[in-house]
Amino acid sequence: MKVKGYFRIAALSFALIILSVPIPGAGDFLSLLERKDPRTKDVITKPTLTRVLELPRLPVNSRQYEFLLDHPHLSMVLAHIYDSSLDLYKVKVRPDGLFHIDDAAGLAGDMEIVNSIPGRRAYFIYGHFDILKIRFHGHVVLLISYAERPDEAVSSVDSAAISYVKVNSAFVGFFAKIVAFLFPRKVDERIGRFATAVRKVSIAVHDDPERAYAKLEASAEVSPQELNEFAGIFLRRA
Helix, strand or coil: CHHHHHHHHHHHHHHHHHHHCCCCCHHHHHHHHHHHCCHHHHHHHCCCEEEEEEEEEECCCHHHHHHHHHCHHHHHHHHHHHCHHHCCEEEEECCCCCEEEEECCCEEEEEEEEEEECCEEEEEEEEEEEECCEEEEEEEEEEEEEEECCCCCCCCEEEEEEEEEEEECCCCHHHHHHHHHHHHHHHHHHHHHHHHHHHHHHHHHHHCHHHHHHHHHHHCCCCHHHHHHHHHHHCCCC
């Protein structure tokens, strides 16, 4: 009952977030998502847990935020530069276009984008999570909404994300209760790390984009094309 109650609250919160963003057709977002990718329905309607994350007043404009969302490898390199807590995380682009996420501490999976329009991104993630040396497989539907604050002298973006997490587990009894206690804490810990990193990266590219560019170039982890695109977005170069 508690899980269902939390799910209703989380879903309502996300609905309110979506409806607050002036995007045509946003009201039927979840139904649209299920039609585009039927795999998402079971995760959204029967999650093991859900989490809502709000990031208000990120000091970037919507075009810059979209660039960071749509270039997860580059964004992760920036995160490594400005937040050492994410040093273990790696993001690679697979030959089939999917993004592979790997955390040496016990998290790995493949991420694909399901829906992408201005103001919204939806991702389907499948992989595994290690707890107490036991490997659990599962799926995540990650929904991100964002909107630039209007009528302000300095651009900023309000972003919100909801994660629907479904774990495939056959464990029952006492051990299942231990895992049920540890799993949400592990998820919250990682979400907290990413939230901190997103804010740090946003501040860095806003306060000193030239330095951020130089650090990306020095890392030798970003392609010349992505460096040029970063410069065009954040340094207003041609």
